[in-house]
Amino acid sequence: MGRRxxxxxxxxxxxxxxxxxxEPNLALTNTAEEFGAGPQEIEFARQLVMGTLEHIEEIDAMxxxxxxEWHLNRMANVDRNIMRLALYEIKYRSDIPENVSVNEALxxxxxxxxxxxxxxxxxxxGQLLDKDNNEAITxxxxxx
Numbered sequence: 001m002g003r004r005x006x007x008x009x010x011x012x013x014x015x016x017x018x019x020x021x022x023e024p025n026l027a028l029t030n031t032a033e034e035f036g037a038g039p040q041e042i043e044f045a046r047q048l049v050m051g052t053l054e055h056i057e058e059i060d061a062m063x064x065x066x067x068x069e070w071h072l073n074r075m076a077n078v079d080r081n082i083m084r085l086a087l088y089e090i091k092y093r094s095d096i097p098e099n100v101s102v103n104e105a106l107x108x109x110x111x112x113x114x115x116x117x118x119x120x121x122x123x124x125x126g127q128l129l130d131k132d133n134n135e136a137i138t139x140x141x142x143x144x
Contacts, residue, residue, distance in 0.1 A: 015077060
């Protein structure tokens with residue numbers, strides 16, 4: 001359960017930062033303590049949170065490029081942060097296969113989101129990963 005728990009922790013931390021403007025390290029420490037994450041999970045969660053925050057402008061631009069009917073500020077906070085986390089993994093973590101990032105995002109959406117979250121998250125990520133729209137992601141990619 002290591003990486004799954006780390007992603008759950010990272011999502012909860014991103015949510016706290018997004019909604020409550022909580023300081024990242026404080027949010028991570030409190031969340032990890034509350035849910036009993038181990039040292040490896042905490043380190044992976046820290047990498048995910050800090051990486052997502054480092055690239056948040058590019059990630060948000062990617063989401064906005066395909067989400068014409070839903071502006072970022074109108075999206076559910078959970079859905080927005082799930083997509084941010086998944087896109088960080090997809091574009092900036094070459095050690096994580098794209099399909100793993102998408103599958104994990106869908107699982108997070110099922111657990112933490114609304115009944116429609118998984119479908120919404122899948123739709124946005126699918127558009128970004130679609131070969132015909134791949135320029136939407138490639139334009140923002142640092143991977144090479």
